[in-house]
Amino acid sequence: MEVVVNKRRANHLLDVLVGRYKEKLFPFNLPNAYVPQELIPPTIRNDALTLGRFLFFVCTYMRGGIESHTAFRQLVRMWEAHPELFVPKEAMTMSVDLVTQILREYIGWDADNAGRFWRMNAERLHRAWGGDPRELVRNLHFYDEAIRRIIYKPSVGKSIASLDPKEDGFIGFQHKMASLLIYFYDWEGWLEPRFLYPSPADFHHYRLFIANEAVVVKMDEGREIRYHEKISSVIRDLTLEYLERTGTDPIHLSDAIWLYSLLLCGESPATVVRGTQKEPLPLFAEGDDGRLGEHMWTPQQMRRLARTCGACPLQDTCVHAIPSQPYYRRGTLLLWERERPALILPPQAREPKIIPRDDDSDAEEQSTFSFSTH
Numbered sequence: 001m002e003v004v005v006n007k008r009r010a011n012h013l014l015d016v017l018v019g020r021y022k023e024k025l026f027p028f029n030l031p032n033a034y035v036p037q038e039l040i041p042p043t044i045r046n047d048a049l050t051l052g053r054f055l056f057f058v059c060t061y062m063r064g065g066i067e068s069h070t071a072f073r074q075l076v077r078m079w080e081a082h083p084e085l086f087v088p089k090e091a092m093t094m095s096v097d098l099v100t101q102i103l104r105e106y107i108g109w110d111a112d113n114a115g116r117f118w119r120m121n122a123e124r125l126h127r128a129w130g131g132d133p134r135e136l137v138r139n140l141h142f143y144d145e146a147i148r149r150i151i152y153k154p155s156v157g158k159s160i161a162s163l164d165p166k167e168d169g170f171i172g173f174q175h176k177m178a179s180l181l182i183y184f185y186d187w188e189g190w191l192e193p194r195f196l197y198p199s200p201a202d203f204h205h206y207r208l209f210i211a212n213e214a215v216v217v218k219m220d221e222g223r224e225i226r227y228h229e230k231i232s233s234v235i236r237d238l239t240l241e242y243l244e245r246t247g248t249d250p251i252h253l254s255d256a257i258w259l260y261s262l263l264l265c266g267e268s269p270a271t272v273v274r275g276t277q278k279e280p281l282p283l284f285a286e287g288d289d290g291r292l293g294e295h296m297w298t299p300q301q302m303r304r305l306a307r308t309c310g311a312c313p314l315q316d317t318c319v320h321a322i323p324s325q326p327y328y329r330r331g332t333l334l335l336w337e338r339e340r341p342a343l344i345l346p347p348q349a350r351e352p353k354i355i356p357r358d359d360d361s362d363a364e365e366q367s368t369f370s371f372s373t374h
Contacts, residue, residue, distance in 0.1 A: 002218040003234050009317060010214035010238045014257075016313055017208075018248055021256035026311060027263040028256070035255055036072040037184060044079060048190075049132060053086045054079060055184040056125070056133035059177050060117050064203065064227065064331060066109045067324075078106040088131040091122035117172040128166045137185050143197040143240075150178040175229075175236060176200050183254050196243050198236035199254045203227075203327050204261035205235050210335070211265070211320045214238070224326075225333040268308035269301040270321040270336075 021028050037055070044054050054075070061071040082102055084090040091099065100115025107114070129135045136149050152169040173181070179200040185191055199205060206227070209215040215234055217225050225231070239257075243250055265271055297305065309315060320335040327333055 001228065001230065003230055004216040004218065005234055005238065006214050006216065007238070007241075009212060010209065011242065012317065013208060013212050013214050013314065014239070014242050014248075014253065017256040017260050018246075018253060020313070021252055021259075028259060030263055033259050033263060035187075035258065036068040037187060039069065039072045039076065041076060044076070048134070048188075050086070051188065052132065052134040052185070052190070053088070055188075056181065057086055057118065057121075058184075059181050060114050060121070060172060061107060061109070062177060062180055062202075063110075063172060064328065066107070066328065071107065074107050078102065081106075085118070088122040088126035091119065092126055094119065113172075117170075121170045121172070124168060124170055128168065133181075134185065134190055137182060137191055139192075140195065141193060142195055143182070146182055146197070147175065147178050150181060151175065176202060176232060179236070183251065187251055196240060197250055198243075199239040199250065199257055201232040201235040201239075202258070203324065203333075204258045205239075206231065206333055207261050207265055207322045207324075208257060209235055209238070210333070211322050212314055212317045213319050225335065227327075227331060227333075264308050264312055265322065266324060267304065268321070269297070269304050270309055271323040273323045273325040 020026070027033060040051065040054065045051050058072065058075055061075065062068065079086055085094075085099065085102065096115050096119045099119050100111050103114050103118065104111035125131055125133055137146055140146050149166060150169055150173050152171045152173050153167065175198075177200075179198055180202075182191065182197045183200060186194065186197075206225075210217060210225070215231065215238075217231060219225065239253060242248065243253060309318075312318065320337065322333055322335060
């Protein structure tokens, strides 16, 4: 596998997303343009320690395989029924089987691995950090310092110099999860001093960077791409370089990428999957009669296409339609040639529709991010 970077295309991609995010332009003015942590109720949010623990354990389910809003909703339900699971000192006394059983009841996905991770990380958090995960980012100045504390390091082969339990990290946490936890805590205002960190290289980052060929993955054969550190590291570097060059707030960049992919790419009929789980196909597979013919699209699909691909300011650079279903079910990205709205939409449908938000008049000014340099 070879990964090729087009920095000019990457900068254009991020300029468009961040610019529209700051101005609250489509799609960031839609009613469902909100990040999942906004689903956390006051019963959790009103106590900072409880909130910090909840966000830490939420990361157990941010490894892929489940949609983020769904995971948050289900974990809130689980917290309401079993708050002890979110208290490290109590969770560490529970058996892995019991933790797994509860996770399977409320979440379902990957309960066996998640139960083991949850129980082990609860013990590590209690013994090394006093049960308060906010300590993981307290008084740090650089992303590398946070990585050293958070990323999991297997005990096998560990040198004597790294026997400090605060250097062990947490099982299941690698760069994506570390960036995500830092982002969550920054979003809550707990990063003091604030420092730059790369945007979490999740599925939505893969989708936008690869679809717009800011990152090109050359495979030996096929069009199926697996989540790989070689790709993730490139995306992390691109987002970090962009932050350093433009002074963009890392929260704004992360939210812009995540929401844009979810609200436009994710809602487009071009990313709808049909066929079997083992052999997923695009809505209109190559070889179907009239693949690009207007009669292939129902009126409802045409309206959805007009609201998504047809209103997308990136349509001139977007090459691939990348559905989410194969990734969440199989851990792979499938690249399909994207339907061109210019070929199937009338001209009047290709203009972005600007929908004002109710709270625009009270919107705060977006500020340029400043960070510690010492």
